[in-house]
Amino acid sequence: MTLLESIKEPQDLRTLSPPEVGELAAEIRTFLVRAVTRTGGHLGPNLGVVELTIALHRVFDSPVDHILWDTGHQSYVHKLLTGRQDFSGLRGKGGLSGYPSRAESAHDVIENSHASTVLGWADGLAKADEVLGRRRHLVAVIGDGALTGGMAWEALNNIAAAGNRPLIIVVNDNERSYAPTIGGLAEHLATLRTTDGYERFLTWGKGVLQQTPVIGQPLYGSLHGAKKGFKDTFAPQGMFEDLGLKYLGPVDGHDTAAVESALHRAKRFHGPVLVHCITEKGRGCLPALADDADRFHTVGRMNPLTCEPLVVPAAASWTSVFGDEMAEIGAERPDVVAITAAMLQPVGLTRFAEEFPDRIWDVGIAEQHAAVSAAGLATGGLHPVVAVYATFLNRAFDQVLMDVALHGCGVTFVLDRAGVTGVDGPSHNGVWDMSVLQVVPGLRIAAPRDADRLREELREAVDVDDAPTVIRFPKEPVGEPIPAVGTIGGMDVLHRAPDPDVLLVAVGALAPLCLQTADLLAGAGIRCTVVDPRWVKPLDEQLPVLAAQHGLVAVVEDNSRAGGVGWAVGQALRDAGVDVPLRSFGVPERFLAHAGRGDVLAEIGLTPVEIAGRVSAVLERRAAAGERIRPKENGA
Structure with missing residues (x-):
């Protein structure tokens, strides 16, 4: 029996020695590559959180303690450690969900698979615990990409406002969501990543100065008192501490002992704590690390040894047809620009970005901002095309209604993965857009039946400059042209x-x-x-x-x-x-x-x-x- 097979519940992890923990991590990575390449699924994110997930379950007592996963596509390791090791039907009918699922396990507290929501959940649960006098630990795991979403910062503001409520926020910082994380917060986290020498400097200073006669002790006291100033200079985690959050890190997210130590310290603190862990998406799989586009964020069925696709699509995808036509339109129309929300490659805008790098913006996981920014671009004389998954436009309804439509802005929304998507479950089916958008005055919706109609209707949409337009298409291959009679x-x-x-x-x-x-x-x-x-x-x-x-x-x-x-x-x-x-x-x-x-x-x-x-x-x-x-x- 392998170590992984011996893990039936999280408590089994606590008897493992440090070498056994390392052995278990290696077994999990081998399992993930073999299992996920057979069925398809989110491989890269899960390879990146192996040690972090082991540490979480060694330190906290799930399901009494609640471990909450933002987005949830990185919960495969969590499933393995909570008694779910049959991945043969992953994302298939009757098999394991690709996201946390309450129907599967009491260890899955929330099923949200849209980003930036977990901190709001954690805030609400912490308040409920306070009102009901319940004592347990709440741990919210959120990626650096999800922290670009405005909802995350709304929640942080509320969490920090009641500084005595115990809540542990674990930032899984791998520098990317689907693609490399961008924006001001990303720059801030990047700065933190480069300052691991600060704490070593402080430790050295304590040892040397405290041994220095007469002046050593006062000097160390002054240095320690100025710690906040030094941190702001060398490692600006003051951004979090000024909000009222205790900051721990950065921690090597692949060093289980270091992560456990940070989590134990956070566990003892009676207030909100942010533990910043640096991880590597796709870790342990060389083909994933070589794929700089998305580090195997999602894969189809693959050869587990070579990671070559086993099923090559026979037809072009709707996404690729859109991406090529957008590039053609961009060459003809200098006023056409593009916006994406942390998924430039998945929505087909890679070619447009390569050919027109000054006319495309990735706003991060911030669909609301994408819509309002597009309204500004349109008012400024451009025609923006906002490309997102259909399920994610739901998050920006108010902005589509009140900022884009009310102002008569010529913005085109391109909704990929519209309709039933299937394997990613209920949150990713794009089956509400044509209902939600029916009530928006002046908005037009096109649903192309084939590639030729997609090209035609996209061009018709970008010709409309006084109202919003929407083009929607599914995830499946585009199929043969269907001529009109x-x-x-x-x-x-x-x-x-x-x-x-x-x-x-x-x-x-x-x-x-x-x-x-x-x-x-x-x-x-x-x-x-x-x-x-x-x-x-x-x-x-x-x-x-x-x-x-x-x-x-x-x-x-x-x-x-x-x-x-x-x-x-x-x-x-x-x-x-x-x-x-x-x-x-x-x-x-x-x-x-x-x-x-x-x-x-x-x-x-x-x-x-x-x-x-x-x-x-x-x-x-x-x-x-x-x-x-x-x-x-x-x-x-």
Whole structure:
């Protein structure tokens, strides 16, 4: 039995000798490389926190003591040490989540997998403990990248305001989130990293001066009294101490003994303490360290020995199509600029950054700032393109509404990973954007069905200078072009049968699914028109006219059914006095468990067979009730 296999719960760690702790760390890294390369997942972040996680569980008594993980993609080691060592189904249906999960273990206190939130959680839990007279330790682990988020500093301000509340903040400082961390805070932490000689200097001074007759003791006292001044000069951790936080560090996050020593000191302090640990993302995996883009932040299935991908995408990704077109537009339009929130490479802006380095800004994990800054750029005469994951734009809704839309700013938001993403679980599905943004006056939303439409609609979006625009696309490969067989108003007709019964409104990347549904319905004698509205907000004025020529309208979208495109189509039909029955197919109003995208779509009924069956059933019920199926205009 290996040391790792002998660890069934955190208490088992406390019997290990220092050499055994080092052996366990090596075993964990070997396990992670083998397991994560089989399934895909967050490899680099977890390789970087092995010793830190071991130390946390040796010092604190989880789950009585609460260890809270910001973002949570670095919780694999935590899972291994809390009895979850079957990684065979990681991020798959029925397998382990790639993030903390309350359903899996009492050791997983919170499931947040959006960055910069853990300090707010910790503040609330600490206040609850104070009110209820509960005594335990609360440890919040946050990355240096997440500290660029404004929510983290709002929480720090509140935590420091009540300086007697015990709370330990562990900063996992690896100089990068997805990519190298940027901004003023990053510079501050970088300064701290370079001043490890300060404490050695103070220790030397104590030893030498205290042995110096007569003047040694007074000199050391003066030096010790000036400690704050020296720290501000040589290591500006005064930034944290001025907030009211005790600062410990920087500590080598891969030296378990040093981390444990710092955590024990923090544990004894009756107030908020910040322990600053320096770690190396991707540690122990040479290919990860050689990949300076993101240190294997997330990997697909790979050869565990060479780390070469086992599955090479057969088609281009939506992200790469967007990135190339953005670079082309940038060459033609010097007024087009780009903003990203700590994910320049994941959203496809690498080429734009290489070709136009003075026209792109990475604002860190700060989506709210990205939106407001974009409003300023637009007001200043530029056209900013803000590229983020769809799930992260939720965080900036107020700024989109009140800063961008209210001021009529020409800002284009490009939402990658829109719709069901699957393996990263409920927090990363981008299934709320078309619902949330429906209420924003003047905003326009495009959902391209293929690469050609993405290029077209991106160019249409950046031509709009008096209102915000949104382009959304999914994570899956982009697929083959889907040509239109005609147009109605601004809509593309993808399939048209004579004397049709059903109008299928295909939203974005679900167009192929709708065409397959039309084929199945045709086999049952049900004729369809399939239309791609291209811009789903506002809907084309010809849509109600087209709907009136059919006996049933079905809207298929990769978004929440609550307030989504189906809702908007229904409102448009009512406003136009069109009484055609409508059925909406989309994401139900619940959080979807992690699984492959195909598995999730099947579970919620977004498959050709399911949709065709439900449409057929509606028509059969209407026919049995003696209702007219086809409008008179169709000759029924």
